Amino acid sequence: MSEGGEGQPVFRRLCLLGIGLIGSSVARAARARGLVGEIVGHARSERTRATALALGLVDRAEADPAAAVIDADCVMLCAPLGAYVPLTTAIAPALAPGAVLTDVGSVKGCVVRDLAPLVPGGVHFVPAHPVAGTEHSGPEAGFAELFEGRWCILTPPAGTDRAAIDRLAALWRGMGSLIEEMSVDHHDRVLAITSHLPHLIAYTIVGTADDLGEDIKQEVIKFSASGFRDFTRIAASDPVMWRDIFLSNKEAALEIMQRFSEDLTALQKAIRRGDGDTLAQLFARTRDIRRRVIEARQA
Amino acid sequence: MSEGGEGQPVFRRLCLLGIGLIGSSVARAARARGLVGEIVGHARSERTRATALALGLVDRAEADPAAAVIDADCVMLCAPLGAYVPLTTAIAPALAPGAVLTDVGSVKGCVVRDLAPLVPGGVHFVPAHPVAGTEHSGPEAGFAELFEGRWCILTPPAGTDRAAIDRLAALWRGMGSLIEEMSVDHHDRVLAITSHLPHLIAYTIVGTADDLGEDIKQEVIKFSASGFRDFTRIAASDPVMWRDIFLSNKEAALEIMQRFSEDLTALQKAIRRGDGDTLAQLFARTRDIRRRVIEARQA
Numbered sequence: 001m002s003e004g005g006e007g008q009p010v011f012r013r014l015c016l017l018g019i020g021l022i023g024s025s026v027a028r029a030a031r032a033r034g035l036v037g038e039i040v041g042h043a044r045s046e047r048t049r050a051t052a053l054a055l056g057l058v059d060r061a062e063a064d065p066a067a068a069v070i071d072a073d074c075v076m077l078c079a080p081l082g083a084y085v086p087l088t089t090a091i092a093p094a095l096a097p098g099a100v101l102t103d104v105g106s107v108k109g110c111v112v113r114d115l116a117p118l119v120p121g122g123v124h125f126v127p128a129h130p131v132a133g134t135e136h137s138g139p140e141a142g143f144a145e146l147f148e149g150r151w152c153i154l155t156p157p158a159g160t161d162r163a164a165i166d167r168l169a170a171l172w173r174g175m176g177s178l179i180e181e182m183s184v185d186h187h188d189r190v191l192a193i194t195s196h197l198p199h200l201i202a203y204t205i206v207g208t209a210d211d212l213g214e215d216i217k218q219e220v221i222k223f224s225a226s227g228f229r230d231f232t233r234i235a236a237s238d239p240v241m242w243r244d245i246f247l248s249n250k251e252a253a254l255e256i257m258q259r260f261s262e263d264l265t266a267l268q269k270a271i272r273r274g275d276g277d278t279l280a281q282l283f284a285r286t287r288d289i290r291r292r293v294i295e296a297r298q299a
Numbered sequence: 300m301s302e303g304g305e306g307q308p309v310f311r312r313l314c315l316l317g318i319g320l321i322g323s324s325v326a327r328a329a330r331a332r333g334l335v336g337e338i339v340g341h342a343r344s345e346r347t348r349a350t351a352l353a354l355g356l357v358d359r360a361e362a363d364p365a366a367a368v369i370d371a372d373c374v375m376l377c378a379p380l381g382a383y384v385p386l387t388t389a390i391a392p393a394l395a396p397g398a399v400l401t402d403v404g405s406v407k408g409c410v411v412r413d414l415a416p417l418v419p420g421g422v423h424f425v426p427a428h429p430v431a432g433t434e435h436s437g438p439e440a441g442f443a444e445l446f447e448g449r450w451c452i453l454t455p456p457a458g459t460d461r462a463a464i465d466r467l468a469a470l471w472r473g474m475g476s477l478i479e480e481m482s483v484d485h486h487d488r489v490l491a492i493t494s495h496l497p498h499l500i501a502y503t504i505v506g507t508a509d510d511l512g513e514d515i516k517q518e519v520i521k522f523s524a525s526g527f528r529d530f531t532r533i534a535a536s537d538p539v540m541w542r543d544i545f546l547s548n549k550e551a552a553l554e555i556m557q558r559f560s561e562d563l564t565a566l567q568k569a570i571r572r573g574d575g576d577t578l579a580q581l582f583a584r585t586r587d588i589r590r591r592v593i594e595a596r597q598a
Contacts, residue, residue, distance in 0.1 A: 193508055194526060201563070223493045228494065232585070236586045250570055254567060254570060271549055272549070279542040283502055283534075284538040289508065293527075
């Protein structure tokens with residue numbers, strides 16, 4: 001099996017365990033660019049399996065995850081984090097020797113801790129996190145360009161086979177991603193601030209608005225263009241996925257929330273005291289980060 | 300003077316006091332649609348005046364606000380809220396009888412309270428708030444389509460001349476806005492949640508990130524596509540404008556921040572306890588507000 005040489009797919013058979021926004025985008029991107037020979041999908045719901053087949057995302061859809069992974073040289077967990085342990089337990093005996101087992105989860109510490117002991121010898125376990133997404137869910141929501149110009153972070157445990165890492169990197173690079181390798185702890189700390197805190201805050205503010213009386217709520221929606229609507233977009237992300245992320249990255253998320261709460265309290269105090277200098281100073285320095293985000297072409 | 304009849308401008312001479320994002324967008328939109336005969340601008344900075352002239356935004360730029368308002372039948376305050384009292388004090392003696400004096404500020408309570416006593420008899424004071432904007436500032440940042448499909452809220456004090464209100468509404472409608480009238484108190488409560496709280500939170504989270512060490516900050520920028528970048532956009536808004544907004548809408552802003560802080564604390568507790576049901580429940584109900592925002596065509 002060539003590792004993505006001219007005209008050769010990177011993997012002969014890709015198995016997607018879960019066919020939501022990310023899984024279906026992988027299917028579309030990998031197929032469009034000839035990165036995989038064949039795609040087999042597993043989804044718990046019959047409706048998702050039927051949709052995936054109807055959209056041509058997978059060549060075969062299996063209700064049984066163990067049946068789905070047979071003879072696949074790449075198996076990708078694309079389900080919410082809470083489903084990882086039962087899925088991996090179910091597929092372990094059926095995994096092909098030499099296969100790459102990977103995932104797309106937003107938290108990595110718990111993935112390595114919980115899954116590594118379940119992975120059979122001879123199977124290469126390479127956790128990954130494509131830093132990309134939208135607020136939409138389900139197999140219809142995916143699109144082939146989702147990963148273009150976005151980072152995919154690989155967090156292989158020490159001692160992982162280099163050829164397996166490179167092959168997975170070739171798949172993601174082929175789908176348009178930029179590749180970065182880091183430790184699981186570092187990944188979880190960085191993502192706590194760039195992703196988990198923003199989502200938690202967006203969910204909170206939209207929840208705060210939802211608790212208001214219906215008359216004022218209607219006006220909040222009407223005049224949402226003034227800032228609120230950006231939060232509603234983030235807060236429309238998949239609820240089960242995000243529940244699992246917060247339960248899985250508890251420590252790092254709580255630590256950064258604590259810092260945020262302290263900073264918010266300081267600002268409240270400045271407003272209460274009418275301390276305009278402190279406000280203007282903070283509001284000016286945050287512009288610099290925006291400039292750097294734009295320069296990094298992530299805007 | 301016709302009120303915007305066929306081929307007739309709504310105002311003969313519009314005076315803009317401040318030519319930033321909003322002022323320059325008004326100039327572009329009003330000119331493009333023939334809503335005003337002539338535009339005179341005032342800006343404190345010579346550079347802004349030169350830019351406004353070079354871009355053709357104004358027919359004349361005055362360093363002295365009193366000179367700018369002479370013979371204008373519409374005078375629009377487009378400066379930060381903190382400049383309203385000195386500006387209005389300076390222009391009051393020069394305002395033409397029958398002129399409409401208006402503004403574009405995001406807070407209305409303090410505007411009516413502070414300015415109403417300064418407005419000479421015979422001048423019609425009609426506060427307004429176009430609910431539109433971007434994170435960019437300055438005369439170059441404006442564009443003619445900024446107000447299209449966006450709300451413009453008018454908060455005329457009781458007893459304001461109906462013809463003056465209608466004429467100002469005709470100007471905003473001509474620039475593409477939808478018009479709503481409400482009381483100043485109601486406006487400030489609604490905007491505290493839809494606009495002031497989101498901005499304050501965005502400034503806080505970007506500030507929290509800015510306090511991190513430079514090495515992790517670089518990674519926050521690199522991986523900002525995971526949620527953080529949306530906050531950086533909001534937190535890049537004009538610092539002086541936002542300082543003034545928080546100082547001017549203190550009570551309503553503090554009240555909604557208090558509710559938000561309580562909700563955030565409840566979520567922190569749910570994460571600490573590993574209470575997945577509470578998390579999934581909150582994360583699911585916020586989707587409904589997003590759906591309503593999209594239906595209201597504000598997304």
